[in-house]
Amino acid sequence: MAIELEKYQDILDELGEHASEVLRASWGEAARVFSPRGLEAYLHGATGLKSLGRGTDLVLSFIQSAPAVTRELGEDAVSDLLAAAIKMYSKTSATVISLVFSSSPIAASRLGDPELFRGYLHLIDTLLAQAPRGVRPMLDHLGTLLGQLTLGGLRRWALWGAQAHKTDFNAQIRYFGLESPESLGVLQKERRGTLFIDVQRRIGMYLRALWGRDFFMRPTSGDFEQREGYRPYIEGYIIHLPDAYDDLDLPSGKIDGVELYRAACAHAAAHQMYTKEPLSAEALTPLQMTVIGTIEDARVEQLAINSFPGLAPL
Incomplete structure (x- = not known):
């Protein structure tokens, strides 16, 4: 050296x-x-x-x-x-x-x-x-x-x-x-x-425990002038997640930011595991893309739940 x-x-x-x-x-x-x-x-x-x-x-x-x-x-x-x-x-x-x-x-x-x-x-x-x-x-x-x-x-x-x-x-x-x-x-x-950087390692271990493989994740920031982050998305085999999640106070109870990250990551990982070919937006209207996307979301989530029933509450 x-x-x-x-x-x-x-x-x-x-x-x-x-x-x-x-x-x-x-x-x-x-x-x-x-x-x-x-x-x-x-x-x-x-x-x-x-x-x-x-x-x-x-x-x-x-x-x-x-x-x-x-x-x-x-x-x-x-x-x-x-x-x-x-x-x-x-x-x-x-x-x-x-x-x-x-x-x-x-x-x-x-x-x-x-x-x-x-x-x-x-x-x-x-x-x-x-x-x-x-x-x-x-x-x-x-x-x-x-x-x-x-x-x-x-x-x-x-x-x-x-x-x-x-x-x-x-x-x-x-x-x-x-x-x-x-x-x-x-x-x-x-x-x-909850900041993504504080839970990234924990979430990575969670996904690895489920699927026995590593998933690449990166934070993404929302509009600087607003408090809302971007929606999670997948690009180039990388899961992009909001750089922070606020806790949610719902009538049924409080959902903390860590649980929101678990849900978002598990959903994105299910797409990577069970989607063989990415959807193409060519020749489809926005309404058609929304309907197809919703059905595809439900399909991969059900497949994930079939393999890991404990994911259902997420």
Whole structure:
């Protein structure tokens, strides 16, 4: 591993002694998660940041954080991260960009999807224009925020604060630092019942116990301006599920978000197990597609219940 890194001695020399030491410490994980092409992009990304002349911290935070982002979302997410950072270069300080890098593993882990991660980076860029003093305290509290909010909830919370305090820099710092009552009030309003990222592993084990195989699942975010998520759907053998489910209070009792995820996942998995050919919408009217889809839903659910009677209550 060390011998492989020595192939890039010119890059090590360009980075300087301190950054090279950090790179050596991070190389083991980087070599495990990056492809050979991704490793070269990783190294050239570090030297590109070095050439900006904005200090060493910027380079160090990228070197240390990029492997973790790749482990969660794939190496293309690091390219998105670098592109976003370069776009932010003229809008903010090196300290804030370093925080974007160092907090990116938290965002990658909590969001769990490359598209949502790109949406998160776009949100930061938007806030740099609308509430520049709020970005740093928000990044300092990112773990707390994404532990309670979906990307849509984070966006609504952040844009509310940006709009309310667009001319008051001190108020921006208090709001985005979770130090003001209104910040905590909007945060509470935007909290969701159950986040997909918190139950993904449990749901995956549940499906594996039923069908003896793994199913690929990804979160998807609803309309950022609304609280409603997208309906679950299957695309390319991947089950896409809302990034959060609220608990339902029904006359018959309360259904929590975990049960909703179990039902949605079991239904989607039944389609993957029992549908041999996907339905084609060609030459069918919307009404015909609705009727056929309803019948197909009932068919795969009945087949699943025949195999696993315990699924019937779901």
